[in-house]
Amino acid sequence: MADQTKGKAPRIRFKAYGEPWADEKIGDVVAEKRRPIVLEDDQRYELITVKRRNEGVVSRGHLLGRDILVKNYAELKAGDFVISKRQVVHGATGIVPPSLDGAIVSNEYLTAVDSEKLLTEFLTIVASLPAMRRKFFLSSYGVDIEKLFFDADDWKKRTVTIPHVREQNRIGTFFRELDLFIALHQRKHANLKALKKAMLQKMFPKLDEGAPGIRFKGFQESWAEESVENAMENIANNSLSRANLNHRSGLAKNIHYGDILTIFGEVLDAQTDDVPLISSDAIVGKLSSTRLRDGDIVMADAAEDEAVGKCVELHNIGTQIVVAGLHTIALRPKNSFAPFFLGYYLNSDAFHTQLLPIMQGTKVLSISKSAIKRLRIRFPTDEVEQQRIGAYFYNLDLLIGQHARQAQKFRQIKVSFLDTMFL
Known part of the structure; x- marks a missing residue:
């Protein structure tokens, strides 16, 4: 590839091509194609839809001809470019994949094929770009953004800048x-x-x-069974809100329950994972006795759904100060467990199903330290x-x-x- 700034050409293009790109009237280069078919009552047909956000043409199932009430349908071929006239402003354009060759569409869709000046594969890419998305919007009419209808004739009067088909x-x-x-x-x-x-x-x-x-x-050997109370001890947590945390500087890292629920996996790497820092050094001094170690478990004790109880096993703390924050339960194994075992076991269905009966609340579910102690863990x-x-x-x-x-x-x-x- 080479940078190119002279003439009507993009900044980067393949070295073999030096001709300037040309402004073309869309109607002169887009080859619209419709292949009408007669629906047979006993024949099964595959219908398609075009997903928003340029996510492509996909199947929406099969129907017998007799069950398709509107009969004005046409056949598609692999490589066709398809526009959903009612969803085009939301990026509902795409190319028909080989798997949908022979599928059918109603007249709610515009279909185009390769022409001498414009290939459908190239058009599919151009259709996803802001400039063409704007043209689709300007060529649509209506009051509600969800109900705009595409005026294909108006769109065809507009221009597109394209290179040679090669x-x-x-x-x-x-x-x-x-x-x-x-x-x-x-x-x-x-x-x-x-x-x-x-x-x-x-x-x-x-x-x-x-x-x-x-x-x-x-x-x-059969796995052993033990109560959480006998196998693990509680480590104190704090109630620092997001307002007390930042991602820039601080003497200690603070594990917030929201991050356990949405960001961290079963194992938290204290060196590489993005754990927020406590903003006030004075607060850190008061929390030194609750600092966590490798192998400790930190569990979210509240959530809006049954994700409550999701936890992380700490790893790679080194010399850092790491503490358990708001709405967490911190647990330290009393006996030695192999690295990562508890992190994955305590997040598995085998353990998590025990949490369901002890969850409390309606809009927000929670679990208590006392209830957690009564649960059982299994381990080799x-x-x-x-x-x-x-x-x-x-x-x-x-x-x-x-x-x-x-x-x-x-x-x-x-x-x-x-x-x-x-x-």
């Missing part, structure tokens, strides 16, 4: 490959999250089970098995995070190129 094809291929990378990492991320959810259910036994359904080879007596379980889930989380970051990285790259490769 360059359009190269640009389309580039963004298609970027989308494939994004989709790949999103798919791996989703699959790993589903695997983690399944394994959290299978690798921790319920109270009436002697051992989990899935465990590592070499371990056969062999600390090596605990270690294997904790490490398995911790490494799984590292992979999940890695694919989330990769997907985000490619999304940011795409946004940057969308800004610099188009006019």
